[in-house]
Amino acid sequence: MGATAAKLDIGVVVAVGAGAEPIAAAAQAAGAHVQRATDVEEAHRMVLQLLAPGDVILFKSSRDSGLRYLGDRITVEQGGSLSEDGSTHA
Numbered sequence: 001m002g003a004t005a006a007k008l009d010i011g012v013v014v015a016v017g018a019g020a021e022p023i024a025a026a027a028q029a030a031g032a033h034v035q036r037a038t039d040v041e042e043a044h045r046m047v048l049q050l051l052a053p054g055d056v057i058l059f060k061s062s063r064d065s066g067l068r069y070l071g072d073r074i075t076v077e078q079g080g081s082l083s084e085d086g087s088t089h090a
Contacts, residue, residue, distance in 0.1 A: 020036075
């Protein structure tokens with residue numbers, strides 16, 4: 001995943017938690033800019049600092065990591081909404 005992010009010229013890879021270290025290492029080795037966060041709250045603060053108008057965020061997570069909810073949280077904070085099926089709308 002990390003090497004693919006670098007290949008796709010993703011601006012910043014934010015890796016959250018120790019379990020994401022292989023992704024962070026592969027992204028960094030492939031030339032991507034990598035930020036590491038220890039938990040979801042740190043990732044939230046980090047993403048808000050990095051976010052600029054027009055940016056697109058891709059959240060890749062395991063079911064139990066909580067990053068899906070971080071995506072929902074940031075969407076709502078940035079003026080988007082959530083539909084009944086849980087999908088987000090800007």
